[in-house]
Amino acid sequence: MNAHTDDLCIEECDGILRMKSKKSSRDHIHLGTGVQDSTLTNTASQFLDPHTFAFEDFECPSNVNKENLGLFPQWHLPLKLSIILSVIVFIYTFLRDILHPFISLSKNEFYKIPILVMNKVLPVVAITLLALVYLPGILAAVLQLHRGTKYSRFPNWLQRWMLMRKQLGLLSFFFALLHAVYSLCYPMRRSYRYKLLNWAYQQVMQNIENAWIEDDVWRMEIYVSLGILSLAILALLATTSIPYVSNSLNWREFQCVQSKMGYCALLLSTAHALVYAWRKWADLKYFVWYTPPSFMIAVVLPIIVLLCKTVLVLPWLVKKLRKIRHGWEETSTSKTEPAENVFL
Numbered sequence: 321m322n323a324h325t326d327d328l329c330i331e332e333c334d335g336i337l338r339m340k341s342k343k344s345s346r347d348h349i350h351l352g353t354g355v356q357d358s359t360l361t362n363t364a365s366q367f368l369d370p371h372t373f374a375f376e377d378f379e380c381p382s383n384v385n386k387e388n389l390g391l392f393p394q395w396h397l398p399l400k401l402s403i404i405l406s407v408i409v410f411i412y413t414f415l416r417d418i419l420h421p422f423i424s425l426s427k428n429e430f431y432k433i434p435i436l437v438m439n440k441v442l443p444v445v446a447i448t449l450l451a452l453v454y455l456p457g458i459l460a461a462v463l464q465l466h467r468g469t470k471y472s473r474f475p476n477w478l479q480r481w482m483l484m485r486k487q488l489g490l491l492s493f494f495f496a497l498l499h500a501v502y503s504l505c506y507p508m509r510r511s512y513r514y515k516l517l518n519w520a521y522q523q524v525m526q527n528i529e530n531a532w533i534e535d536d537v538w539r540m541e542i543y544v545s546l547g548i549l550s551l552a553i554l555a556l557l558a559t560t561s562i563p564y565v566s567n568s569l570n571w572r573e574f575q576c577v578q579s580k581m582g583y584c585a586l587l588l589s590t591a592h593a594l595v596y597a598w599r600k601w602a603d604l605k606y607f608v609w610y611t612p613p614s615f616m617i618a619v620v621l622p623i624i625v626l627l628c629k630t631v632l633v634l635p636w637l638v639k640k641l642r643k644i645r646h647g648w649e650e651t652s653t654s655k656t657e658p659a660e661n662v663f664l
């Protein structure tokens with residue numbers, strides 16, 4: 321338990337510090353980073369505060385330069401990343417699921433784009449973003465173990481990555497939520513109803529009385545259940561990242577929810593995808609144009625993250641990390657940079 325706590329100091333303390341500082345300077349939240357408080361009168365800043373002014377009546381005051389106001393600056397990179405990932409997965413799935421049958425079997429399956437293809441893109445992006453939330457913490461721990469000190473600055477890219485974990489996590493939840501809604505809509509589709517009728521007809525023609533396949537039934541019951549559990553935990557994580565809620569938690573509570581439950585969500589969603597895949601792993605028909613199916617690609621990063629985490633909770637590594645995070649340093653280590661920007 322403590323081992324986890326220490327491990328996640330690194331991941332969560334910066335988040336909490338940022339939350340607290342945000343709380344104490346509320347105006348900055350609304351005004352963005354590029355605006356200095358002194359440039360605005362109290363009236364103007366009140367006018368800009370969405371909590372004190374109705375959005376419908378909003379007009380930009382003449383003394384405020386709109387360009388100086390940031391537009392969700394912390395979301396730019398996570399959003400770009402999600403869009404790029406979505407486009408890549410969409411193209412990949414389109415080539416495999418739509419273009420391949422069209423070219424090689426002359427089958428028109430373009431009707432799959434709005435729901436079935438979309439519902440491959442959404443979960444793959446969701447699980448990848450979730451893995452990206454936990455990967456920097458692992459890299460930071462490895463770096464600290466390697467350097468044998470906490471008094472050494474992380475590379476800038478790692479710091480930046482750590483600071484956008486909240487946004488990545490919320491985006492992951494958003495994609496997962498959409499995925500769940502799309503999945504639950506499957507039986508409503510007309511294409512599904514026609515397919516069901518066709519299967520029933522074929523069954524009658526083949527004189528099959530019972531279409532029940534035991535292991536397929538189990539597979540679906542299990543993977544849907546795992547998906548629901550994972551989504552529920554993600555919802556909890558998203559709720560606790562609301563400043564009002566997170567400010568009401570102490571450090572240990574916040575860390576427990578954001579880290580332990582986060583890893584739990586990652587584990588459950590990986591298990592969800594693995595059980596969904598079931599025996600498809602060994603089935604060559606899923607390797608269209610020699611490319612692996614998307615569920616295989618989707619689980620690679622989460623499995624790497626989970627394996628690394630498993631290694632990092634081994635007792636001797638945990639002990640060393642804990643010592644390092646309490647200020648202990650390996651004698652051979654040279655401090656290269658001051659500790660001004662160090663995460664706990």
Ligand code: HEM
Pocket residue numbers: 436439440443444446447450496499500503504544546547548549550551554589592593596613614615616618
């Ligand atoms: C209420 C919750 C959920 C339900 C009902 C659900 C349902 C499904 C269904 C029906 C599929 C098969 C899709 C298909 O036939 O193409 C699927 C696949 C998948 N789901 Fe979920 N899911 C849920 C939550 C999640 C969550 C939270 C994640 C991850 C963050 C996730 C990740 C995946 C992945 C990676 C796949 C494999 C997609 C592929 O074929 O490439 N799911 N899920």
